[in-house]
Amino acid sequence: MYNILVCDDEKDIVSALTIYLRAEGYRVFTACNGCEALEVVDREDIHLVLMDIMMPVMDGITAMTELRRHRNLPVILLTAKGEDTDKVLGLNVGADDYVTKPFNPVELLARVRSQLRRYLQLGGGAVQPAAVTIGTVSLDDDAKTVTVDGEQVNLTPLEYDILRLLMQNAGKVFSPAEIYRRVWHEDCVGDNPVAVHVRHIREKIEIDPAEPRYLKVVWGKGYKMEGDVR
Amino acid sequence: MKKWLDKTWAKITAFVLLIVFTVLTVAGGLGIFFLAENGVYLDGGEQLQQYSYHHACYERIWQAENDLWQMTGGTVFSDRLAMMDSPMPAGSLPLDLTSPEAADSFRRTYEDSVCSLTLRDADGTVLLQNYAPDENSLYVLEDTLYASQAHYQSQTQDYTLTAALRSDYQGSTYEQRLASLGVRARYTLIALEVLFAAGWIFCLCFTLASAGHWQGREGIHLTWLDRIPADLWLAGFAATLISLGGVSSSFDFYVVVAPILAILFYLFLAAFAAQCKAGTVLRDTVIAQLLRLLRRALRAMGYVLRSLPLVWKTALGVAALLLFDLICVANHYDEEFLIVMLAVNLLAGLFLIYLAIGLRKLQKGGQALADGNYDSVVDTKHLFGDFRRHGENLNAIQQGVQKAVAQQMRSERMKTELITNVSHDIKTPLTSIVNYVDLLKKEQIDSPAAREYIDVLDRQSARLRKLTEDLVEASKAASGAIPVALTDTDVNVFLSQAVGEYRQRLAETGVEPVLTLDESEPRIRADGKLLWRVLDNLLSNVCKYAMPGTRLYLSSRCAEDRVLITVKNVSRYPLNITADELTERFVRGDVSRSTEGSGLGLSIASGLTRLQGGEFRLLVDGDLFKATLDFPRF
Numbered sequence: 001m002y003n004i005l006v007c008d009d010e011k012d013i014v015s016a017l018t019i020y021l022r023a024e025g026y027r028v029f030t031a032c033n034g035c036e037a038l039e040v041v042d043r044e045d046i047h048l049v050l051m052d053i054m055m056p057v058m059d060g061i062t063a064m065t066e067l068r069r070h071r072n073l074p075v076i077l078l079t080a081k082g083e084d085t086d087k088v089l090g091l092n093v094g095a096d097d098y099v100t101k102p103f104n105p106v107e108l109l110a111r112v113r114s115q116l117r118r119y120l121q122l123g124g125g126a127v128q129p130a131a132v133t134i135g136t137v138s139l140d141d142d143a144k145t146v147t148v149d150g151e152q153v154n155l156t157p158l159e160y161d162i163l164r165l166l167m168q169n170a171g172k173v174f175s176p177a178e179i180y181r182r183v184w185h186e187d188c189v190g191d192n193p194v195a196v197h198v199r200h201i202r203e204k205i206e207i208d209p210a211e212p213r214y215l216k217v218v219w220g221k222g223y224k225m226e227g228d229v230r
Numbered sequence: 231m232k233k234w235l236d237k238t239w240a241k242i243t244a245f246v247l248l249i250v251f252t253v254l255t256v257a258g259g260l261g262i263f264f265l266a267e268n269g270v271y272l273d274g275g276e277q278l279q280q281y282s283y284h285h286a287c288y289e290r291i292w293q294a295e296n297d298l299w300q301m302t303g304g305t306v307f308s309d310r311l312a313m314m315d316s317p318m319p320a321g322s323l324p325l326d327l328t329s330p331e332a333a334d335s336f337r338r339t340y341e342d343s344v345c346s347l348t349l350r351d352a353d354g355t356v357l358l359q360n361y362a363p364d365e366n367s368l369y370v371l372e373d374t375l376y377a378s379q380a381h382y383q384s385q386t387q388d389y390t391l392t393a394a395l396r397s398d399y400q401g402s403t404y405e406q407r408l409a410s411l412g413v414r415a416r417y418t419l420i421a422l423e424v425l426f427a428a429g430w431i432f433c434l435c436f437t438l439a440s441a442g443h444w445q446g447r448e449g450i451h452l453t454w455l456d457r458i459p460a461d462l463w464l465a466g467f468a469a470t471l472i473s474l475g476g477v478s479s480s481f482d483f484y485v486v487v488a489p490i491l492a493i494l495f496y497l498f499l500a501a502f503a504a505q506c507k508a509g510t511v512l513r514d515t516v517i518a519q520l521l522r523l524l525r526r527a528l529r530a531m532g533y534v535l536r537s538l539p540l541v542w543k544t545a546l547g548v549a550a551l552l553l554f555d556l557i558c559v560a561n562h563y564d565e566e567f568l569i570v571m572l573a574v575n576l577l578a579g580l581f582l583i584y585l586a587i588g589l590r591k592l593q594k595g596g597q598a599l600a601d602g603n604y605d606s607v608v609d610t611k612h613l614f615g616d617f618r619r620h621g622e623n624l625n626a627i628q629q630g631v632q633k634a635v636a637q638q639m640r641s642e643r644m645k646t647e648l649i650t651n652v653s654h655d656i657k658t659p660l661t662s663i664v665n666y667v668d669l670l671k672k673e674q675i676d677s678p679a680a681r682e683y684i685d686v687l688d689r690q691s692a693r694l695r696k697l698t699e700d701l702v703e704a705s706k707a708a709s710g711a712i713p714v715a716l717t718d719t720d721v722n723v724f725l726s727q728a729v730g731e732y733r734q735r736l737a738e739t740g741v742e743p744v745l746t747l748d749e750s751e752p753r754i755r756a757d758g759k760l761l762w763r764v765l766d767n768l769l770s771n772v773c774k775y776a777m778p779g780t781r782l783y784l785s786s787r788c789a790e791d792r793v794l795i796t797v798k799n800v801s802r803y804p805l806n807i808t809a810d811e812l813t814e815r816f817v818r819g820d821v822s823r824s825t826e827g828s829g830l831g832l833s834i835a836s837g838l839t840r841l842q843g844g845e846f847r848l849l850v851d852g853d854l855f856k857a858t859l860d861f862p863r864f
Contacts, residue, residue, distance in 0.1 A: 010658055010661075010662065012662040012665075012666070013658070013661050013662050013665065016662060016665035016666055016669060017665070019669060020665075020669075054654075080653075080654040080655075080657035080658055080661075081654065082699070082702070084713075100657075101657045101658060101660070101661040102657055102660040102661040102663075102664045102665075102691075102695050103661065103664075104664075105664075105665055105668050175720075175723055176723060176726055176727065176730075177723075191726070191745060192726050192730075193730075194726075194730065195726050195727045195728075195729065195730015195731065195733075196730045196733045196734070197730075198730065199730055199731050199733070199734070200734075217727060217731075217762070218758060219719065219724055219727060219758025219759060219761060219762045220717075220718075220719030220720050220721070220723055220724035220727075220756065220758045220761065221719070221720065221723060221758070222723065222727075
């Protein structure tokens with residue numbers, strides 16, 4: 001049973017989120033501005049905070065900066081500001097994730113789950129020597145399995161090989177032709193199927209394939225894995 | 231003192247005093263000059279006195295000689311008489327000088343004379359004497375006489391006439407008395423002269439200071455005399471002096487002319503002082519007035535020349551050059567003319583080159599404007615006349631357009647800001663709607679109609695959500711408020727990635743993608759993320775509107791230094807709308823007809839392509855839809 005704090009000045013959004021989170025089995029606390037949120041966090045044993053940015057009395061960014069002084073519990077920002085610069089600002093001051101309004105409830109719940117697992121289960125968990133872990137994605141080459149947020153994902157052999165190549169060389173950009181050569185062990189003739197496979201991998205490991213957290217598309221160049229390597 | 235400057239009585243007094251002091255100073259100066267000339271300041275008047283005694287004796291001797299000549303009927307003769315060429319006395323009998331009558335007559339005649347006069351013969355015997363000479367005579371003068379003309383010719387000295395000045399001689403004439411007075415008062419005279427000169431300078435300064443000031447008038451007032459230009463005065467003086475130098479130099483002439491000149495010079499000084507005070511001294515000179523007139527004339531001529539049309543000016547210039555050449559050629563036997571002609575033609579050629587450079591500058595400026603480059607300014611510093619005016623006009627146009635563009639950009643930005651803010655406000659209630667519709671869907675509702683209504687709500691709220699996002703993006707793409715990071719991008723890799731992303735959705739729509747890639751692996755400068763959004767919009771349109779069972783042609787092609795990316799497909803619906811209307815829907819605010827999406831996709835695609843320095847072209851031919859992205863090759 002995890003405790004989640006929902007903080008938004010819009011009452012309807014708070015109650016909708018409460019309904020969704022309760023249905024998933026979380027205990028929900030609510031606050032309608034940054035000050036109240038800080039009080040609740042001090043009083044209760046909160047595991048995750050969902051926070052709006054634009055709020056009266058104290059906005060989300062200030063509240064989060066305050067929170068980050070002595071706590072490292074996960075915070076997901078919810079906001080109508082969808083600009084890239086706003087996202088960067090939110091993540092820079094310490095947010096763990098960022099969801100723009102209007103959001104898809106299913107996606108939000110997936111992100112909540114992901115952050116909680118990462119925070120509570122994978123915090124310092126033992127990692128197998130043969131495994132490569134990037135963020136919450138880990139690949140065990142001995143067992144030929146891939147887990148995301150602790151849940152196993154089913155990949156085809158080709159998809160597995162592509163992901164392994166990218167994860168073992170995290171941060172490096174591979175062009176579709178090079179991926180083909182390294183995975184198929186022959187030169188690509190005609191249409192390159194790598195792009196389609198990468199799309200499928202993203203659909204399996206990412207919460208939002210259009211806004212990937214780990215497997216990024218470098219347009220006009222290739223693909224790469226990005227994130228904390230552990 | 232200052233308050234008296236404009237008082238009439240003070241001015242008159244000062245003027246009279248000035249004249250008095252002038253006379254006194256001149257007189258004193260002449261006196262001192264006379265005394266100094268005669269060495270009075272060196273020997274205390276000795277020389278002057280000797281001169282005066284000599285003069286007295288000389289006069290007496292002269293008188294006596296003349297008388298003797300008369301008495302002897304022209305027999306007794308002297309050097310002086312010979313010089314005077316006196317007429318022969320007639321009528322009286324000649325008197326014997328040795329006779330007692332002669333001695334008696336001589337004594338009587340010169341009884342009151344200031345000199346003792348003694349006539350001796352060659353042996354030294356006294357023949358005639360008025361009275362015996364003083365023991366301490368002031369001055370003694372001797373002269374030789376001859377008994378006849380023949381003796382004079384042979385220089386046989388017969389008599390000696392001696393004049394001895396009496397010791398109580400005081401000077402007989404007015405001048406002599408004045409001279410002796412001068413000698414006595416020679417140092418007082420210098421003191422007085424200094425005093426006079428000081429008075430003269432003071433009066434002069436006062437009158438000059440008062441020049442231009444008049445009783446009952448504020449400030450400087452110029453009389454007709456003061457208005458005579460300074461250089462006219464000077465010219466008059468110069469002319470007068472030159473003409474006088476040629477006329478006469480007699481003392482009397484200068485006695486009359488010098489005071490007149492002095493008074494005129496004083497008037498000039500007064501007028502000059504007044505003009506200086508009024509500040510008109512240079513401005514009112516004849517030369518300055520002439521120069522002003524000349525300048526005005528030149529300016530008028532320049533204006534006439536300037537206001538002539540350029541064609542006429544050129545024609546005039548060419549005509550003048552031809553005329554000059556003609557004259558030079560006519561004098562071709564003279565080498566110098568040919569050299570001058572060559573030089574002038576060379577100069578004309580250089581001038582033409584200079585004009586051509588100016589024209590080139592203007593051309594560049596005009597070309598820049600025509601190309602839409604509103605930052606370049608024509609440098610008018612080295613241009614002149616019509617060229618400069620033309621350059622300034624170009625700059626004015628450039629500034630006007632620049633201002634208009636800046637204003638449009640600003641209003642575009644404001645529009646973007648407004649749209650962004652409004653859509654932020656829309657998003658919050660929309661979140662609630664989306665969430666509660668989703669919750670409703672999960673509720674157990676028996677009524678099939680209610681479930682259908684919920685589906686409609688779901689669909690429309692999704693559309694509203696897409697619309698708000700597209701609206702913000704389209705306005706940003708149009709106003710350029712998106713950061714662009716251009717990097718080297720491989721077009722072929724990009725297209726294969728894009729198709730890979732869409733392959734599944736295309737397959738669901740029933741459209742088969744055909745990828746034709748240029749073999750030269752073209753590269754362009756683009757922002758990968760933005761370029762993807764362009765293609766994302768195009769491909770999602772294909773998924774929405776393409777006719778199932780047809781093919782989607784995606785190709786990259788190089789044409790010279792351009793890279794073309796084309797997307798071609800066949801539309802499911804008739805495209806009864808022009809290409810321009812498709813892309814500029816957002817700008818024009820047309821109402822979207824589509825049932826799905828916002829209808830802003832092409833608008834966004836067009837704006838984002840332009841932001842990356844590319845061109846976005848649409849072609850609608852029947853049901854064929856073709857979009858072309860045109861980028862410069864990297």
